[in-house]
Amino acid sequence: MSNSVNESRETAESNQRSTTPVTQTTAGESQEKTQAEWTEYEFRGEPKLSVEGLDVYYGDEQALQGITMDIPENSVTALIGPSGCGKSTFLRCLNRMNDRIKSARVDGTVELDGADIYQDGINLVELRKRVGMVFQSPNPFPKSIRDNVSYGPRKHGEVETGLLARLLGDDSTDRERELVERCLEQAALWEEVNDRLDDNALGLSGGQQQRLCIARCLAVDPDVILMDEPASALDPIATAKIEDLIEELAEEYTVVVVTHNMQQAARISDQTAVFLTGGELVEFDDTDKIFENPESQRVEDYVTGKFG
Numbered sequence: 264m265s266n267s268v269n270e271s272r273e274t275a276e277s278n279q280r281s282t283t284p285v286t287q288t289t290a291g292e293s294q295e296k297t298q299a300e301w302t303e304y305e306f307r308g309e310p311k312l313s314v315e316g317l318d319v320y321y322g323d324e325q326a327l328q329g330i331t332m333d334i335p336e337n338s339v340t341a342l343i344g345p346s347g348c349g350k351s352t353f354l355r356c357l358n359r360m361n362d363r364i365k366s367a368r369v370d371g372t373v374e375l376d377g378a379d380i381y382q383d384g385i386n387l388v389e390l391r392k393r394v395g396m397v398f399q400s401p402n403p404f405p406k407s408i409r410d411n412v413s414y415g416p417r418k419h420g421e422v423e424t425g426l427l428a429r430l431l432g433d434d435s436t437d438r439e440r441e442l443v444e445r446c447l448e449q450a451a452l453w454e455e456v457n458d459r460l461d462d463n464a465l466g467l468s469g470g471q472q473q474r475l476c477i478a479r480c481l482a483v484d485p486d487v488i489l490m491d492e493p494a495s496a497l498d499p500i501a502t503a504k505i506e507d508l509i510e511e512l513a514e515e516y517t518v519v520v521v522t523h524n525m526q527q528a529a530r531i532s533d534q535t536a537v538f539l540t541g542g543e544l545v546e547f548d549d550t551d552k553i554f555e556n557p558e559s560q561r562v563e564d565y566v567t568g569k570f571g
């Protein structure tokens with residue numbers, strides 16, 4: 264850990280929640296040592312997303328409390344914590360999916376490349392193009408593999424095919440072909456499906472369907488990919504493919520992934536945020552640090568399986 268990180272931790276301690284373990288001095292006196300539980304995380308590179316003072320309520324129930332964290336670009340950030348601690352709620356705040364939940368209220372700011380996504384007048388379609396989402400259960404459309412990938416670009420008018428498009432001289436069949444191949448390649452699925460692009464996507468295995476959903480997400484050219492337990496419904500082989508894919512995607516995209524599987528977080532992520540019951544972000548740091556030497560006793564207890 265660099266000194267600058269240590270220093271920022273020390274300054275962060277003054278305004279963080281803390282525990283107060285007691286240590287003995289050489290003179291044998293008791294001395295209170297403040298141990299930070301929530302620390303500022305400094306990283307190389309630029310933050311893609313900056314979250315500050317984020318509170319989320321469902322009706323009168325508070326699901327997230329004052330979350331502040333910067334998510335670095337082109338990396339994998341894992342969100343872990345026990346069931347109900349607010350991981351999915353947090354993820355949905357990053358592309359305003361919580362707007363669809365009537366009882367949800369969000370306070371605080373979330374900036375994408377320095378611009379507040381909660382400001383008035385934001386174009387939600389454009390936001391969700393830039394910040395795509397992959398869900399726990401693969402949810403391809405009951406359409407062909409090709410149509411699943413080109414669905415988004417078609418909806419946004421970037422791909423036009425068919426008789427009318429041909430008559431109007433707008434036909435982009437070649438562009439669609441290239442796009443479908445590129446996205447399926449990026450999602451590590453091209454080799455398995457290139458000879459059956461017109462087959463119904465529902466005929467694919469669960470793992471293939473999930474990679475197709477990732478290809479569909481990539482087709483609208485996002486900056487950020489949010490994944491909510493993307494492998495929890497898959498067998499170990501399909502899970503390993505998704506994990507490899509996530510690591511590859513981070514070379515080009517900012518990936519934020521919720522997982523219940525701590526080994527998975529340790530394997531695939533660069534940094535890990537630990538949420539605990541009550542919607543509190545208890546620690547956010549390099550993944551190695553979180554799993555090998557966390558600052559917070561509660562995080563240590565959680566990652567070593569003492570509770571949760």
Ligand SMILES: Nc1ncnc2c1ncn2[C@@H]1O[C@H](COP(=O)(O)OP(=O)(O)OP(=O)(O)O)[C@@H](O)[C@H]1O
Pocket residue numbers: 321326344345346347348349350351352353364366
């Ligand atoms: N649509 C909703 N309406 C009301 N309360 C909700 C809604 N979604 C989540 N909550 C509540 O908010 C809290 C956080 O839920 P959330 O799903 O974000 O947690 P989580 O950490 O992702 O849980 P899990 O790991 O079980 O998926 C919980 O108390 C949950 O009951």
